[in-house]
Amino acid sequence: ESESDPLLYFSYNVEGTIILLRVMKKFNVKEFIFSSSATVYGDPGYDEFDESTPLAPINNYGLSKWMIEEVLRKLFKAEPDWSIAILRYFNPVGAHESGLIGEDPNGIPNNLMPFISQVAVGRRPCLKVFGNDYETRDGTGARDYIHVEDLADGHLDALRVLNHKPRLITVNLGTGSNTTVLELVKAFEKMSGRKIPYEICPRRPGDKAAYWTNPTLAHELLGWTAKRGIEKMCEDTWRWQMMNPNGYPDE
Ligand code: UDP
Secondary structure, three states, X not given: OOOOOHHHHHHHHXXXXXXXXXXXHHOOOOEEXXXXXXXXXXXXXXXXXXXXXXXXXXXXXXXXXXXXXXXXXXXXXXXXXXXXXXXXXXXXXXXOOOOOOOOXXXXXXXXXXXXXXXXXXXXXXXEEEEOOOOXXXXXXOEEOEEEHXXXXXXHHHHHHHHOOOOEEEEEEEOOXXXXXXXXXXXXXXXXXXXXXXXXXEOOOOOOOOEOEEOOHHHHXXXXXXXXXXXXXXXXXXXXXHHHOOOOOOOO
């Protein structure tokens, strides 16, 4: 979507953030946590990314995140009394344990986990697996999926570490492990007791075979590590999907 409508992403993400920062400055609120993304790294030629991996986004979504990061770095350089945490998310999935808060994408889901869960609940007939000829355990793409509640905990830890002190920190948030498309399908089938029909399709343009974070800095700087594994991610996604088989009702 960011390739076909770049202005949407530059406007919402970059312009929106600058407006927010200006309002914050006006009211002397100078503590900011930014939801960045592993997409700022692009493809450095290896799979385990740490915070020193070069920034070279390969799509407009990643570019919009990189641009905001640059704005924050320049802002902090000019006004070092800001307190800023840049958190680079890997692949957030899952839902709140209660089943009340979950992911309800508009239209056909782009991302794997919501697609799997819509197939499981019968809303879509079949998952398309984008490529099974990658150099991974089973040939399908591998990612570092992270439970949204672990991600939320990471934000609280970042807030505690910032503690209104003037600083800018940049941290990857991921588990440090990786799961292939077919491993996620199997885990979801096991958890839900539903069959997930799938077909092997061509690779999706722009997809890297595999990547994950080196989670060391998050642990050292924030005292944070992801606690929830793939089973829990599937369990909570499935609970939300069962309670909301057609997503949230329209407003
Ligand atoms: N994927 C897939 N079918 C889908 C959506 C995703 O096979 O319908 C694969 C995709 O090629 C990648 C992995 O699942 O290997 C994670 O994709 P997702 O879009 O969830 O996250 P990304 O890492 O691309 O941001």
